[in-house]
Amino acid sequence: MSRRLALVLTAIGLGVIYAAPYVLPPFVVSLLTLVFISGLLATSVNLLAGEAGLVSIGHAGIAAAAGYGIAWATVNGLGVGVRVLVALGLVLVVSFLFGLTTMYTRGIVYLMITLALGMVAYGLALRLSGLTGGQNGLTGIERPGFVDVWWQFYFFTAALFLLALLAVWVVRRSPFGLTLRAIRDSETRAASLGYSVAASKLMATMLSGLLAGTAGVLAVWNSEFISPAVSSFARSAMAVVMVILGGTGTLLGPLAGAGVVVGAEHWLSSYVERWPTLLGLAFIVVVIFMPRGLIGQIPARLLPRSDRPQEPIDNLSPTSEALSPTSEASGGRGPRAGGAG
Amino acid sequence: MNGLSFGALLFLLASGFTLVFGLMRIVNLAHGALYLTGGYVGIVTAAATASFTTALIAGAVAAATLGVVTERFLLRRVRGKELPEVLLTVGIAFVVADLNLAIFGGNPQSIQTPEVFSGALSIGSISYPRYRVFVIALALVVGAALYLVQRRTRVGAIMRAGVDDREMTGMMGINVDRVFAWMFLAGSALAGLAGVAAAGQLTMRPGADTDILLFALVVVIVGGLGSVEGAAVGSILIGLIDAFSRVWIPELSYFAVFAPMALVLMLRPQGLFGVRE
Numbered sequence A: 001m002s003r004r005l006a007l008v009l010t011a012i013g014l015g016v017i018y019a020a021p022y023v024l025p026p027f028v029v030s031l032l033t034l035v036f037i038s039g040l041l042a043t044s045v046n047l048l049a050g051e052a053g054l055v056s057i058g059h060a061g062i063a064a065a066a067g068y069g070i071a072w073a074t075v076n077g078l079g080v081g082v083r084v085l086v087a088l089g090l091v092l093v094v095s096f097l098f099g100l101t102t103m104y105t106r107g108i109v110y111l112m113i114t115l116a117l118g119m120v121a122y123g124l125a126l127r128l129s130g131l132t133g134g135q136n137g138l139t140g141i142e143r144p145g146f147v148d149v150w151w152q153f154y155f156f157t158a159a160l161f162l163l164a165l166l167a168v169w170v171v172r173r174s175p176f177g178l179t180l181r182a183i184r185d186s187e188t189r190a191a192s193l194g195y196s197v198a199a200s201k202l203m204a205t206m207l208s209g210l211l212a213g214t215a216g217v218l219a220v221w222n223s224e225f226i227s228p229a230v231s232s233f234a235r236s237a238m239a240v241v242m243v244i245l246g247g248t249g250t251l252l253g254p255l256a257g258a259g260v261v262v263g264a265e266h267w268l269s270s271y272v273e274r275w276p277t278l279l280g281l282a283f284i285v286v287v288i289f290m291p292r293g294l295i296g297q298i299p300a301r302l303l304p305r306s307d308r309p310q311e312p313i314d315n316l317s318p319t320s321e322a323l324s325p326t327s328e329a330s331g332g333r334g335p336r337a338g339g340a341g
Numbered sequence B: 001m002n003g004l005s006f007g008a009l010l011f012l013l014a015s016g017f018t019l020v021f022g023l024m025r026i027v028n029l030a031h032g033a034l035y036l037t038g039g040y041v042g043i044v045t046a047a048a049t050a051s052f053t054t055a056l057i058a059g060a061v062a063a064a065t066l067g068v069v070t071e072r073f074l075l076r077r078v079r080g081k082e083l084p085e086v087l088l089t090v091g092i093a094f095v096v097a098d099l100n101l102a103i104f105g106g107n108p109q110s111i112q113t114p115e116v117f118s119g120a121l122s123i124g125s126i127s128y129p130r131y132r133v134f135v136i137a138l139a140l141v142v143g144a145a146l147y148l149v150q151r152r153t154r155v156g157a158i159m160r161a162g163v164d165d166r167e168m169t170g171m172m173g174i175n176v177d178r179v180f181a182w183m184f185l186a187g188s189a190l191a192g193l194a195g196v197a198a199a200g201q202l203t204m205r206p207g208a209d210t211d212i213l214l215f216a217l218v219v220v221i222v223g224g225l226g227s228v229e230g231a232a233v234g235s236i237l238i239g240l241i242d243a244f245s246r247v248w249i250p251e252l253s254y255f256a257v258f259a260p261m262a263l264v265l266m267l268r269p270q271g272l273f274g275v276r277e
Helices: A003-023 A026-052 A059-075 A080-102 A107-127 A150-173 A175-185 A187-192 A197-223 A233-246 A253-268 A275-289 A319-323 A325-330 B002-024 B031-049 B052-073 B082-104 B130-152 B154-164 B166-171 B176-199 B208-223 B228-248 B250-267
Strands: B120-123 B126-129
Touching: A003 A026, A003 A150, A026 A059, A026 A150, A026 A175, A026 A197, A026 A233, A026 A253, A059 A080, A059 A107, A059 A197, A059 A233, A080 A107, A080 A197, A080 B250, A107 A233, A107 B082, A107 B208, A107 B250, A150 A175, A150 A197, A175 A187, A175 A197, A187 A197, A233 A253, A233 A275, A233 B082, A253 A275, A275 B082, B002 B031, B002 B130, B002 B154, B002 B176, B002 B208, B002 B228, B031 B052, B031 B082, B031 B176, B031 B208, B052 B082, B052 B176, B082 B208, B120 B130, B126 B130, B130 B154, B130 B176, B130 B228, B154 B166, B154 B176, B166 B176, B208 B228, B208 B250, B228 B250
Parallel strands: none
Antiparallel strands: B120 B126
């Protein structure tokens, strides 16, 4: 895809985002706001999964930490600036803990530990009822004045999402991004070239945590309410579904995935009662039939080189490297036939 | 002592989990959902037949059936691809847990324990609920059986060979697919058994599946993935820590379980009994 076409498409995209509140009914716009928030959380998962090959099923826990920070500070009558600082501090601490406990692991172990950490976050949200309000959560958390009206909040959310995309784009092109990809492709090789694998992973987790935290704050401002459900396993798993559904490692994949999931949830849950069953079935179908996601359905030549979906992450443990020397040679450029197990 | 019986439950659960992982490299996140299914089926069976033994068997069979169906029709399609395998089990966990809610309702339920196990056993001045003694005994029997099967039989030899080198085992003329299917069946049956046993001590309710899955995860992370010995030591450790922290620091008991996990991960990432890859 040529550079000019990319620019035109970007301009059209921005134009659509800008025009939405003027032409669409408020209800749809609020749904779009939700898509951006979910997309942001999915983007934070995608940053780790796509660049570093680390799939986290616990990111809702990080987002919830920020959400509870904002909520607690609001309930206790602190100023807007202080609220954001509290949330930021909590996010940094929590994602540091996530990073610290996972930096020596990879693949499936990483996934399991983030899952356990996410559950611990849920447990804490439920049990520390003095701070979190327990099962009932904290209510009446008003948005700050400048985003009080629905369309203001929509623009604010969209702007933050675009900012996050820009950040991810910058990270991907930075030396740090390349280090992460080196670690993803061969941890042993990256280590022997002198990169500090553990420190890079910690850093990546914290960067991703910042994005997740932003999503957490926005989610609280959106619903003006927080309960332990925001840190649940289902929420974390949903973010992973969005990433895979959209296309792992692509810039816009998570947003596409979020659009489909949020839209489907909203539309279907008014018809059928068993939404979790549907979500589970969607999970199964996506994993079996669409491992490369929605963006992966677009022919590769139409996509900018930097935004082609990776081949599905099949083998999380690096043992397979030794068996397939060809995978080193192809350097992960084009899609190759996935999954020789 | 409460910690010990909870540890025994954890062992029943974690041993199945770790067995499946050890051989198949599948992190079965539907393990909690299978446990819940086993528990519910056990409760219903016990109420219908008034036989606790039948309930135990029915729970294990129900979970095993579910496990075999998922292995045969879903997991086999993505065999050897680790991430899709895990994500599939997440999907299955959602479906199974939600169907449990649909079938058995949302109220917490417990199993009707037989006469023999009600009341307390007193040795000297200490009295202890009989049911918990039964759970500990059950875990000991299962643990001993697993150990003997693994060390003394041909099936055990194949299992150990499969853990060490899956491809080579296949080369030796062993039908790895069939071994996998049986392994998954055994792991699922253990989850179901744990569910029925737990139904007499804890309650079965929506959400119990993810609660217990957290404990199983922590146990196998601490003990080392794929190691039955590790599962045993990890279960007792986590069971005791959980019981003590519930008494001493009730609000932070969740955190207390997580602390040893973090410690183990930083000092010995492969777990106490794990083998570094």
